[in-house]
Amino acid sequence: xxxxxxxxxxxxxxxxxxxxxxxxxxxxxxxxxxxxxxxxxxxxxxxxxxxxxxxxxxxxxxxxxxxxxxxxxxxxxxxxxxxxxxxxxxxxxxxxxxxxxxxxxxxxxxxxxxxxxxxxxxxxxxxxxxxxxxxxxxxxxxxxxxxxxxxxxxxxxxxxxxxxxxxxxxxxxxxxxxxxxxxxxxxxxxxxxxxxxxxxxxxxxxxxxxxxxxxxxxxxxxxxxxxxxxxxxxxxxxxxxxxxxxxxxxxxxxxxxxxxxxxxxx
Amino acid sequence: xxxxxxxxxxxxxxxxxxxxxxxxxxxxxxxxxxxxxxxxxxxxxxxxxxxxxxxxxxxxxxxxxxxxxxxxxxxxxxxxxxxxxxxxxxxxxxxxxxxxxxxxxxxxxxxxxxxxxxxxxxxxxxxxxxxxxxxxxxxxxxxxxxxxxxxxxxxxxxxxxxxxxxxxxxxxxxxxxxxxxxxxxxxxxxxxxxxxxxxxxxxxxxxxxxxxxxxxxxxxxxxxxxxxxxxxxxxxxxxxxxxxxxxxxxxxxxxxxxxxxxxxxx
Numbered sequence: 001x002x003x004x005x006x007x008x009x010x011x012x013x014x015x016x017x018x019x020x021x022x023x024x025x026x027x028x029x030x031x032x033x034x035x036x037x038x039x040x041x042x043x044x045x046x047x048x049x050x051x052x053x054x055x056x057x058x059x060x061x062x063x064x065x066x067x068x069x070x071x072x073x074x075x076x077x078x079x080x081x082x083x084x085x086x087x088x089x090x091x092x093x094x095x096x097x098x099x100x101x102x103x104x105x106x107x108x109x110x111x112x113x114x115x116x117x118x119x120x121x122x123x124x125x126x127x128x129x130x131x132x133x134x135x136x137x138x139x140x141x142x143x144x145x146x147x148x149x150x151x152x153x154x155x156x157x158x159x160x161x162x163x164x165x166x167x168x169x170x171x172x173x174x175x176x177x178x179x180x181x182x183x184x185x186x187x188x189x190x191x192x193x194x195x196x197x198x199x200x201x202x203x204x205x206x207x208x209x210x211x212x213x214x215x216x217x218x219x220x221x222x223x224x225x226x227x228x229x230x231x232x233x234x235x236x237x238x239x240x241x242x243x244x245x246x247x248x249x250x251x252x253x254x255x256x257x258x259x260x261x262x263x264x265x266x
Numbered sequence: 267x268x269x270x271x272x273x274x275x276x277x278x279x280x281x282x283x284x285x286x287x288x289x290x291x292x293x294x295x296x297x298x299x300x301x302x303x304x305x306x307x308x309x310x311x312x313x314x315x316x317x318x319x320x321x322x323x324x325x326x327x328x329x330x331x332x333x334x335x336x337x338x339x340x341x342x343x344x345x346x347x348x349x350x351x352x353x354x355x356x357x358x359x360x361x362x363x364x365x366x367x368x369x370x371x372x373x374x375x376x377x378x379x380x381x382x383x384x385x386x387x388x389x390x391x392x393x394x395x396x397x398x399x400x401x402x403x404x405x406x407x408x409x410x411x412x413x414x415x416x417x418x419x420x421x422x423x424x425x426x427x428x429x430x431x432x433x434x435x436x437x438x439x440x441x442x443x444x445x446x447x448x449x450x451x452x453x454x455x456x457x458x459x460x461x462x463x464x465x466x467x468x469x470x471x472x473x474x475x476x477x478x479x480x481x482x483x484x485x486x487x488x489x490x491x492x493x494x495x496x497x498x499x500x501x502x503x504x505x506x507x508x509x510x511x512x513x514x515x516x517x518x519x520x521x522x523x524x525x526x527x528x529x530x531x532x
Contacts, residue, residue, distance in 0.1 A: 125475075134476030134478060135377060135476045135477065135511055137476060138473060138474055138476055139508050140473060142473050142507060143474070144412055144469055145411075161503070161505065161507070203409075203410055204474070207405045207409055208404055208406055208471060209398070209474065209475070210402045210403060210404055211400050212400060212401045237410070239427065241405060241408060242402055243402050245401055
């Protein structure tokens with residue numbers, strides 16, 4: 001998704017470009033900015049794994065990925081060279097968190113946890129609008145959570161960890177567990193189970209970083225009634241042990257707006 | 267534990283005062299400082315739960331605790347009034363983390379996770395030497411981790427959450443699971459299981475905050491061979507998915523030194 005916008009969060013133009021090879025994809029991205037620009041600076045919210053260490057020789061590169069052709073691709077360098085503008089880069093989920101903090105549901109609320117649950121699961125922790133990194137960046141999708149195999153014998157879909165949080169609760173996990181939905185009359189998706197897994201992971205994150213607000217995005221969380229169910233399960237699990245944050249749904253275009261804000265940082 | 271020291275981490279005098287009622291305990295603490303002082307400022311590393319919100323009316327108070335007489339006790343105010351000096355307050359585990367960052371094993375290493383495993387389990391995350399708080403402070407001891415009940419039918423000892431991390435892996439959990447050790451000839455403690463629980467919790471914390479170093483303190487972690495076992499279990503669990511931090515044992519007097527440094531902040 002490419003967009004041009006203002007620091008205020010206003011989106012002026014946007015276009016969807018399908019991801020193919022890096023050269024073809026970036027070629028179209030550069031064309032978009034040449035045609036619709038000029039722009040002052042560029043903010044990129046990229047899929048990972050990324051090198052986000054500014055002191056590294058491969059800063060702004062995609063690192064090792066199964067996506068054909070993308071391993072070690074210098075996405076930041078390619079854009080900077082072609083457009084001759086400053087380029088800032090962050091994870092896609094980090095940008096979505098920035099969009100929520102600067103323009104969205106969590107505007108100005110410090111200690112924000114943004115979590116997306118869709119094809120994959122990822123999270124970002126923001127303090128004063130800054131996405132928190134350490135040695136690397138967080139991979140909250142892969143938390144190890146309790147898995148009651150009597151209740152849910154499904155082994156999970158994570159190629160690395162099997163039944164980690166993403167393995168049990170991502171979109172592909174839900175689909176695979178439910179089987180071929182076309183033959184089912186009633187909803188085969190076990191939303192009670194899904195809410196429990198999300199609640200367990202969020203409890204761990206709340207106990208670890210004590211956010212003031214949790215914003216839930218991604219396709220799975222758009223299922224009606226899921227977010228309130230998650231909220232009530234968290235209350236049951238934590239048992240008043242720590243103060244609980246607000247838990248809300250994500251706002252629209254958060255990642256695009258966050259990337260615009262990222263550009264404004266440069 | 268009371269001590270007087272310098273900003274350099276040098277401890278000049280120290281004394282152990284058993285914790286009884288708040289008035290008796292603080293009376294002896296105040297006497298220690300009057301006799302051995304004067305001091306420039308005071309840093310307190312206290313057991314919790316604490317109110318650490320500087321904008322709160324009950325800042326620096328112990329909040330609701332089962333410890334007789336301590337609920338709502340204004341530990342910070344009592345010391346400030348009696349000694350007429352600035353008083354800074356932090357959790358005991360936060361102070362231990364500060365000791366490690368400013369003087370200990372993790373000196374100057376950013377993104378430090380300090381974890382203590384003893385009678386209770388607690389953790390602190392430090393960035394630039396600052397203990398990270400949010401809505402409240404972290405309660406990492408209560409993470410929900412996988413519990414294979416076939417391998418370990420023990421239900422856990424946490425009065426709030428049963429088989430959370432602290433419920434399964436704290437000192438009291440180890441003792442209760444092992445039963446009465448006096449009748450056993452071989453070590454009844456299942457260190458393999460203990461290492462697995464610690465590794466699962468640390469994996470979750472590493473995936474969440476991506477620390478550069480993890481320092482393990484508390485009585486349980488002093489068991490010879492436990493820390494290397496934890497390290498190798500973490501490697502097996504994470505499967506190269508994220509870069510792993512150094513994992514080391516705590517240094518001596520970390521909480522006392524951290525409290526001295528806290529005083530120097532004031």
